[in-house]
Amino acid sequence: xxxxxxxxxxxxxxxxxxxxxxxxxxxxxxxxxxxxxxxxxxxxxxxxxxxxxxxxxxxxxxxxxxxxxxxxxxxxxxxxxxxxxxxxxxxxxxxxxxxxxxxxxxxxxxxxxxxxxxxxxxxxxxxxxxxxxxxxxxxxxxxxxxxxxxxxxxxxxxxxxxxxxxxxxxxxxxxxxxxxxxxxxxxxxxxxxxxxxxxxxxxxxxxxxxxxxxxxxxxxxxxxxxxxxxxxxxxxxxxxxxxxxxxxxxxxxxxxxxxxxxxxxxxxxxxxxxxxxxxxxxxxxx
Amino acid sequence: xxxxxxxxxxxxxxxxxxxxxxxxxxxxxxxxxxxxxxxxxxxxxxxxxxxxxxxxxxxxxxxxxxxxxxxxxxxxxxxxxxxxxxxxxxxxxxxxxxxxxxxxxxxxxxxxxxxxxxxxxxxxxxxxxxxxxxxxxxxxxxxxxxxxxxxxxxxxxxxxxxxxxxxxxxxxxxxxxxxxxxxxxxxxxxxxxxxxxxxxxxxxxxxxxxxxxxxxxxxxxxxxxxxxxxxxxxxxxxxxxxxxxxxxxxxxxxxxxxxxxxxxxxxxxxxxxxxxxxxxxxxxxxxxxxxxxxxxxxxxxxxxxxxxxxxxxxxxxxxxxxxxxxxxxxxxxxxxxxxxxxxxxxxxxxxxxxxxxxxxxxxxxxxxxx
Numbered sequence: 001x002x003x004x005x006x007x008x009x010x011x012x013x014x015x016x017x018x019x020x021x022x023x024x025x026x027x028x029x030x031x032x033x034x035x036x037x038x039x040x041x042x043x044x045x046x047x048x049x050x051x052x053x054x055x056x057x058x059x060x061x062x063x064x065x066x067x068x069x070x071x072x073x074x075x076x077x078x079x080x081x082x083x084x085x086x087x088x089x090x091x092x093x094x095x096x097x098x099x100x101x102x103x104x105x106x107x108x109x110x111x112x113x114x115x116x117x118x119x120x121x122x123x124x125x126x127x128x129x130x131x132x133x134x135x136x137x138x139x140x141x142x143x144x145x146x147x148x149x150x151x152x153x154x155x156x157x158x159x160x161x162x163x164x165x166x167x168x169x170x171x172x173x174x175x176x177x178x179x180x181x182x183x184x185x186x187x188x189x190x191x192x193x194x195x196x197x198x199x200x201x202x203x204x205x206x207x208x209x210x211x212x213x214x215x216x217x218x219x220x221x222x223x224x225x226x227x228x229x230x231x232x233x234x235x236x237x238x239x240x241x242x243x244x245x246x247x248x249x250x251x252x253x254x255x256x257x258x259x260x261x262x263x264x265x266x267x268x269x270x271x272x273x274x275x276x277x278x279x280x281x282x283x284x285x286x
Numbered sequence: 287x288x289x290x291x292x293x294x295x296x297x298x299x300x301x302x303x304x305x306x307x308x309x310x311x312x313x314x315x316x317x318x319x320x321x322x323x324x325x326x327x328x329x330x331x332x333x334x335x336x337x338x339x340x341x342x343x344x345x346x347x348x349x350x351x352x353x354x355x356x357x358x359x360x361x362x363x364x365x366x367x368x369x370x371x372x373x374x375x376x377x378x379x380x381x382x383x384x385x386x387x388x389x390x391x392x393x394x395x396x397x398x399x400x401x402x403x404x405x406x407x408x409x410x411x412x413x414x415x416x417x418x419x420x421x422x423x424x425x426x427x428x429x430x431x432x433x434x435x436x437x438x439x440x441x442x443x444x445x446x447x448x449x450x451x452x453x454x455x456x457x458x459x460x461x462x463x464x465x466x467x468x469x470x471x472x473x474x475x476x477x478x479x480x481x482x483x484x485x486x487x488x489x490x491x492x493x494x495x496x497x498x499x500x501x502x503x504x505x506x507x508x509x510x511x512x513x514x515x516x517x518x519x520x521x522x523x524x525x526x527x528x529x530x531x532x533x534x535x536x537x538x539x540x541x542x543x544x545x546x547x548x549x550x551x552x553x554x555x556x557x558x559x560x561x562x563x564x565x566x567x568x569x570x571x572x573x574x575x576x577x578x579x580x581x582x583x584x585x586x587x588x589x590x591x592x593x594x595x596x597x598x599x600x601x602x603x604x605x606x607x608x609x610x611x612x613x614x615x616x617x618x619x620x621x622x623x624x625x626x627x628x629x630x631x632x633x634x635x636x637x638x639x640x641x642x643x644x645x646x647x648x649x650x651x652x653x654x655x656x
Contacts, residue, residue, distance in 0.1 A: 034468055163630075
C-alpha cells in the first residue's frame with residue numbers, strides 16, 4: 001500500500017477535513033458540510049468515521065475500532081485492517097490503550113480520558129430528518145433554533161404509547177443550542193456523552209461533520225413529568241456478572257432460551273480477567 | 287453453549303478467497319482479457335466510465351472484470367480509485383460543435399448542414415436473438431465511405447438565429463465542483479448537470495420517463511443527438527498556450543422543448559442538455575429531459591410538485607454509489623439498536639396489558655356492583 005499517503009487520504013483532503021472538525025468543535029452540535037470523498041468502502045459503512053479518523057490519526061496513535069461495542073464484528077475488523085494497511089498505526093482492543101477509538105452504535109463502558117478521541121460513524125446526521133425530509137428546511141430550523149416539531153413528536157409518542165418511543169439515536173441538545181443526533185447509540189449511552197474525551201462525528205454520504213468538545217453539556221430531550229431514562233435489559237451479564245453495562249441478548253437453543261452478555265467485549269473480557277464471574281461463565285470455560 | 291462471536295477476521299479472508307474463485311468461474315473456460323471487455327463490452331465500459339466519472343476504458347474494463355460484471359460495483363471501484371488521483375489542473379471546455387461524429391441525428395429537422403448520420407445504432411435492429419453469434423462472431427467487413435468533410439454545427443444554432451429558442455445566460459464564473467465541495471441546496475445548473483451525468487442511468491431514465499408520462503410534462507424533441515470524439519486541450523503554464531492532450535468519446539443531446547411562455551419569459555423553445563462520457567445515448571437523452579424539468583424556476587414555470595422538478599429529491603438520490611452503500615449497510619450488524627427496540631416494545635406491551643387488565647377489572651367490579 002506504499003502508493004497511498006499515510007492513512008490513505010491526501011494531505012489536502014485531510015486539511016479540509018481538519019478545518020471542518022475544528023469548526024465543529026468551535027460550534028458544538030452544528031453540522032458542518034464537508035466535501036466527503038469516495039472511500040474504498042461503501043457509503044453507509046463508516047466512510048464518514050473513516051475520513052475523520054484518517055484526518056485525526058498521527059503515526060504515534062493507537063487505534064481501536066468497534067462496531068456494536070465489539071472489536072471482532074466484521075466491519076470493525078475491516079476498518080481496523082484498513083488503517084493497519086494504510087497508516088501502519090498500532091491497533092488495540094483495549095479501550096484503555098487506545099488514543100483514537102472509532103465506533104459504530106456504542107460508547108465504550110470504560111470512562112474515556114482527556115487524551116482520547118472518540119470518532120462516531122453516523123448514517124443520518126440530521127436529527128430532524130424523519131420529521132422533515134428536506135435539507136433546505138432542516139437547516140433553516142436549526143439556524144432559527146426552531147425545535148418545536150421535535151418536542152411535538154416526543155409529546156405525541158407519550159400520548160399514544162405512554163412513553164417516548166425512541167430507544168436509540170435519541171436526540172440530545174448540546175450546550176443549550178443545537179439539537180443533535182448522537183448517531184444510533186442506544187439511549188443507555190446518552191448520559192456518557194458528557195465526557196473528558198473529544199467526540200467527533202462523521203457522516204460520509206451526507207457530507208457532514210460535527211463535534212462535542214470535552215466536558216460539554218449534552219442533554220437528552222425530555223419533559224419534566226416524563227424524564228429521560230437510560231434503559232438496558234434488566235439482567236446482569238451472564239459471563240462477567242456486570243450489572244452496569246449494556247447487554248446483548250443471544251438466543252442459545254431451539255427452546256428460545258436467552259443469555260445476556262456485555263455488548264462491550266473489551267469491558268467484559270477485562271472484568272473476567274479480574275475474576276468476575278457471571279451466571280453462565282463456568283459453562284463457557286468447560 | 288454460548289459460542290462467542292469470534293473469528294470475524296478469518297471469515298472475511300475466506301469469503302474473499304471464495305469470491306475470487308467465483309469470479310474466475312470454471313477454469314476450463316478461457317479467462318476474459320481486459321482488451322476483450324474493452325472492445326466487446328464497450329457500452330458497459332462506457333457506463334462505468336460515465337458514472338465512475340473517470341475516462342479510462344482500460345481501468346473500466348478491469349473494474350468490470352473484478353466486479354464479475356456488476357456494473358454498480360465496477361463504478362464504485364472506479365470512483366474509489368479516482369479520489370486518490372492527484373489533480374494537475376483543468377482542461378479547456380471541450381468544443382462539441384467540432385466533434386468528429388460517428389452518429390448525429392436530429393428529430394426536429396429532416397436534414398441539416400452536416401447531414402444525418404445513423405452510425406452504429408441498435409435503433410432499427412429487430413430484437414431477435416442471433417443464434418449464429420453463439421457459434422461464431424466473425425462477420426464480413428462493414429461497407430465504408432469517405433467521411434463527410436463539412437462542419438456539423440449544433441442544430442439549435444439554427445433556431446437561435448431566428449431567436450425562437452431561449453438564449454442561455456452567459457457567465458464567466460468558474461462552475462463549482464461537485465467532487466470538491468459538499469452539495470448544498472438550492473444548487474445551480476452546472477452542479478445539477480455534473481450530478482446528473484454521473485448519476486445512475488436507471489434512476490435518471492426513470493425520472494425522465496416520469497416527465498413524459500405527465501409528472502411535470504414538458505414535451506421534448508430531440509433537437510440533436512451526437513456521438514463522436516472530441517479533442518481535449520489543456521493550457522500548459524510552461525508553454526503559455528493550449529495543446530491537445532488526447533481525445534474522448536462523448537454523447538451529447540440537446541432537447542428542444544415547447545414553451546408557451548410564463549410571467550417572465552416570452553413564448554419560445556427551451557432546452558434541456560445532456561452530455562455523457564462514451565456512447566451513452568439513453569443516459570444523455572434522459573439527462574436532457576431531467577435537466578429541462580429542473581429548470582422550472584429559472585423559466586418562471588409552476589412547480590407542479592413532480593419528483594423530477596424537485597432538485598433536492600433528484601440530486602440527493604441519483605448517485606448509485608451513495609444509494610447502494612446506504613441500502614446495503616442494513617446488512618451490517620444492528621444488534622445494539624435492535625436490542626434497545628426489543629426492550630422498548632416489551633415495555634410498551636407490558637404497559638398496554640396492564641392498562642387493559644385494569645380496565646377489565648374496573649368493568650368487572652362495576653358489573654358486580656350492579
